[in-house]
Amino acid sequence: METSNRRSSKIKAILKALNIDENPDKDAIRDFVRQLPKRPRTRILRAALLSYFESEALKPYQAELIKLQAHLEATGRKAIILFDGRDASGKGGTLRRVTRYMNEKHYRVVALGKPSEHERTELHMKRYIEQFPHAGEIVLFDRSWYNRAMVEPVMGFCTPKQYRQFMNKVNSFEESFVADGKTILLKLYFSVTKEEQAKRFERRKNDPLRGWKLSEVDLQAQALWEEFTEKKYELLRKTHTDLNPWHIIRSDSKHLARLETMKLILRSIKYRGRSRSLDMEPNPKVLVSGDRELRRMKRQRKKYGQAVR
Secondary structure, three states, X not given: OOOHHHHHHHHHHXXXXXXXXXXXXXXXXXXXXXXXXXXXXXXXXXXXXXXXXXXXXXXXHHHHHHHHHHHHHHHOOEEEEEEEEOOOOOHHHHHHHHHOOOOHHHEEEEXXXXXXXXXXXXXXXXXXXXXXXXXXXXXXXXXXXXXHHOHHHHHOOOOHHHHHHHHHHHHHHHHHHOOXXXXXEEEEEEEOOHHHHHHHHHHHHHOOOOHHHOOHHHHHHOOOHHXXXXXXXXXXXXXXOOOOOEEEEEOOOHHHHHHHHHXXXXXXXXOOOOOOXXXXXXXXXXXXXXXXXXXXXXXXXXXXXXXXX
């Protein structure tokens, strides 16, 4: 696979050969494209158009998210949105699209690192609760307290006893979070196939702009695929509730995952001024309810001895 450095060097060499500046104006770009052979020109134009139309398709929903945010601010309500799931499942990219045009004063993206030695002696939920929103604010967790249900037990970062205690208590914790009637909790699980995850890891390895994303957990995610799948099954079996359900986002298509995430948020939180002409219907191939996903996994376990995804 060609690295970004090699592609960049090729482009610079082509620009130099065509006597075009590395930061060309519109006319220079137009002339450059015209001189390209038909096949690469078609490929470049197709990629550019696809990127443009996907970006444009999200904008009406991003505008609605601004309305939603303003309504929460006006009414003093609060929203907590969890972005959990496998590594390289598109959580970060979706978060950036969701918040791109929001008022930065009234939302926060929280991505907590490893707990300190002092934090390890405290209640697991404490450092997350400290990040909860105040009135009129949205907090989006890029991985949440559910690390204790997925990554930590698989990687040996917590004891079996700590895992069991968390799974037994987390539902009651969450019930207390929303008991005030003003706090909304939305739990999203991003689900990517093993093949697509492998492709994304390979891209990170070969792209200096994305290499920083590779972590210790990423490097073992493929080898530990079945273990993570088993923990996902237990997660849904024990923590998908009527009050605080899980929503599964199938994220092999990043664009569709981003679109369905926005639509889900907009459907889940009532706000004034909602567009009646905008399509808010869920795509069942992308958005799956937690109970439907659990039924699918149960069927696979019965048929194959384990769930596939």
